[in-house]
Amino acid sequence: MTRLSICIATFKRANYIAETLESIVPQLSDEVELVVLDGASPDHTAEVVAGFAARSPHVRYIREPINSGIDADFDKVVRHARGTHCWLFSDDDVIVPGAIARVLTELAASDPDLLVVDAEVRDKDLRTLFEPRRFRFSGRRAYGAGDGDALLADLGDALSFIGCVIVRRSLWLERERERYYGTLFIHVGVLLQAPLEHAVALGEPLVRIRIGNAMWTARGFHIWMFLWPELIWSFADFSAAAKARVVPREPWRQPQKLLVWRAYGVYDRGEFEARLAALTTTGESRWMRAIARLPGRCAHVAVVALLTARGHARASSVYQLVEGSRFSSSISRVVAQFGGFGQGARDDG
Known part of the structure; x- marks a missing residue:
């Protein structure tokens, strides 16, 4: 059974995505797949991803004939996924060694609808560390359906970064999604449109965010x-x-x-x-x-x-x-x- 799908929607990031995939592919296993959906990139993204697909049977590459925008493409890549949970990941950041194992441990222990992980903030070369964490807390916090305000206050700012989000795939598919096309934050719309029965936040930096190269x-x-x-x-x-x-x-x-x-x-x-x-x-x-x-x-x-x-x-x-x-x-x-x-x-x- 595939427990976790790491889902990347990419466009014109051939110069960065290799480093992203290099941080992920060695951590893949029979429980974990990597799905890359390319929104018709005009650069050499296809060649870069093909090299990683040749290395691992757990990598799948899907190329779209046209670019539909970041929101629609993330929706599509979740639909292509096979895991019970989807880690919505960016195409230029990296995960730290051991991150996937840590996420799998939490998924097995608590089976949350939403798991949010902390992240470091670094320069565009990933050498200089600016912020060791984005959360205002460390450790583990859990939220129920009545804890929406606490969840939003604790995690709202962090949720602007899609790479911190691991969501139950069935929850994603049963909620409204097209309403949030064009917002650039479809994941936030899906997650916050209605209460979540069980969410968990891990105040452990499992991701390294690259800043200084934003397309936005x-x-x-x-x-x-x-x-x-x-x-x-x-x-x-x-x-x-x-x-x-x-x-x-x-x-x-x-x-x-x-x-x-x-x-x-x-x-x-x-x-x-x-x-x-x-x-x-x-x-x-x-x-x-x-x-x-x-x-x-x-x-x-x-x-x-x-x-x-x-x-x-x-x-x-x-x-x-x-x-x-x-x-x-x-x-x-x-x-x-x-x-x-x-x-x-x-x-x-």
Whole structure:
């Protein structure tokens, strides 16, 4: 019997997916399969995955004729899976040695509807460790149908990363899914649309998240200011206080957040007119327009300086801003280094 299917939906990640698969394939067994669904990648993803399929009979590769988007592709790969549980995994991160065995042990012991595992946050080369964990706790926590607020408060932020999620396949298939196509977080929609009878969180970092290579940066303002909060606040079975622990209902009303997105180069006058102008008061529109008009390189240097000054907890934010902004410059890099860029991080290489 296949107990666990590791399900990857991929698109144009040939330069990273080999490292992901290398971390998984040696841990496969008769109980565990790896299913890779390729959304019609135009690069050499097929050749990369074929090499791993030749090494292991537990690897299956499915290539779609067209790209249907990340949500639909994850839905498809779960439907192709054969395991009782599916580990929804990303195509550029890695699992740590022994992670699959640890997950199998928990599945055998508690048979949860949902298992969420902790993760480290590292740079795009996976050498520098920025955050040793994403959970605010260590150890094991269990949640029943009446513990929705506790689950959301503890795990809501972590659930934005799909690679931490192991879900019972039958639960996935019996819940609404197409409603969440286009949200970019179909797994959150499936998991939180109704109470979960039995969920478990393991405060053990079993995944290494790679940051600094996100494909979503250009759409970041729309995703994190609108799509993500709208999704979290759409769930009826959670209190406003629990939802607010994850994300404010309208984060775009916070000047500091707009300033950060201006520094990334994805909030500008066009975004203001397209997304905010019709939603704001006259007073709000003045400062929102002012931020949108700030010179990008100046905004970038200012935000980098402010974030580095906050020290350890912001090191990953500074790294992503320096690596991901179109306004990044030699000046902002010097400011980041002078202000403590990477402070609190360590190089494991």
